[in-house]
Amino acid sequence: MKFSLLQIGQQFRLDGMIYTKSGPLQAVAEGASSHKMIMRSAVVTLLDAGGSSQKSDETSALNRERMQKAVAQYHEQCLAIVSSTATPLSTETNSQLENAYRKITALLESYPV
Numbered sequence: 695m696k697f698s699l700l701q702i703g704q705q706f707r708l709d710g711m712i713y714t715k716s717g718p719l720q721a722v723a724e725g726a727s728s729h730k731m732i733m734r735s736a737v738v739t740l741l742d743a744g745g746s747s748q749k750s751d752e753t754s755a756l757n758r759e760r761m762q763k764a765v766a767q768y769h770e771q772c773l774a775i776v777s778s779t780a781t782p783l784s785t786e787t788n789s790q791l792e793n794a795y796r797k798i799t800a801l802l803e804s805y806p807v
Contacts, residue, residue, distance in 0.1 A: 697721075698734035706738040713738075762802050769795045 700706060700715045705724075707713075713721035713730070720729040732738075772791065776783055783791075 695738055695740050696734065697732050697736040697738050700740065705741040707741060708736060708738045712741065758802060762799065765798055765802060
């Protein structure tokens with residue numbers, strides 16, 4: 695799991711040490727008082743309250759169904775915003791938006807479950 699997906703306060707393991715996320719780019723090592731910068735893209739292992747690794751799909755990276763739903767909602771919101779503008783979009787621009795949406799939904803179809 696990527697560090698950026700953790701919520702503040704969650705514990706994780708990185709390089710053999712246990713940390714608690716304290717900010718968007720910071721964590722505190724177990725037993726320490728100083729904060730350490732952690733890259734957003736760092737791959738960490740989420741720990742449960744007892745300090746053992748989590749294996750739940752709910753806490754892992756986003757699943758395909760959730761991603762598809764999020765992209766569909768985003769697309770609907772974009773269309774609503776665009777349709778509320780004073781100047782309507784051209785047919786070509788609307789077509790480009792729909793093509794981009796189809797491309798990302800096709801990509802999500804290949805996303806591992």
